[in-house]
Amino acid sequence: MKSAQIIAAAGLLLASTVHATASSVYSGSGFGTYYYDVVETDECGDNFEVANTGQVECSLTQVWTLNDVNSDYLVAMNHSLLVGDMSEYCGKKVIVSVNGVASDLPLFIGDGCERCSEGSATSATWDPYGAPGLDFSYTVANELNSLACDDGHIEITWEVVDELIYQFDTTGSGEPQGFVSTSSSSAVAQATAAPKRFHA
Numbered sequence: 001m002k003s004a005q006i007i008a009a010a011g012l013l014l015a016s017t018v019h020a021t022a023s024s025v026y027s028g029s030g031f032g033t034y035y036y037d038v039v040e041t042d043e044c045g046d047n048f049e050v051a052n053t054g055q056v057e058c059s060l061t062q063v064w065t066l067n068d069v070n071s072d073y074l075v076a077m078n079h080s081l082l083v084g085d086m087s088e089y090c091g092k093k094v095i096v097s098v099n100g101v102a103s104d105l106p107l108f109i110g111d112g113c114e115r116c117s118e119g120s121a122t123s124a125t126w127d128p129y130g131a132p133g134l135d136f137s138y139t140v141a142n143e144l145n146s147l148a149c150d151d152g153h154i155e156i157t158w159e160v161v162d163e164l165i166y167q168f169d170t171t172g173s174g175e176p177q178g179f180v181s182t183s184s185s186s187a188v189a190q191a192t193a194a195p196k197r198f199h200a
């Protein structure tokens, strides 16, 4: 009991430090699943090659697939909420916590998730057809919680903050899309996952 409280308190302390720089735009608790993986295409009995060719919702008119983004740090959120105000969410940093411990993965919103838009936003019960949460790459889901493969879903809390990691064309302007080079966290994402063509 004591140690659990200490861990929870440490988590809060860490979370408040992380959040000091950017304001929150969307937070919640629910379930994390996975639907693609551009780095490891065969994992947990699944092959993600077809999924990786899917168009991401944050690119309004340009054809831009998960393979084009080429980063396992892309995250999908409540589809209805996302399409209601794309510039508010697309490319923004997501801090995901498991058991109250915030991960430092440089995650960012890039796609819509149907399951995450159906059912009650406050439901605490897993339902594959409707439950609040986020949808990840297999690599990230497994990194957040190694039960991802066996259970198919993991319990998470999340906070999307007002820090742009990836620039999407949410308006159909035709502007180039890619990692924002000024942010330190995006530099990590770029170094590990971005294709060469983003370096002009």
Ligand SMILES: *[C@@H]1O[C@H](CO)[C@@H](O)[C@H](O)[C@H]1NC(C)=O
Residues within 6 Å of the ligand: 078, 079, 080, 081, 115, 116, 117, 118, 119, 120, 121, 122, 130, 131, 132, 133
């Ligand atoms: C998804 O977002 C819509 C629009 O804001 C909201 O009405 C709905 O309750 C949300 N669903 C979930 C599961 O969070």
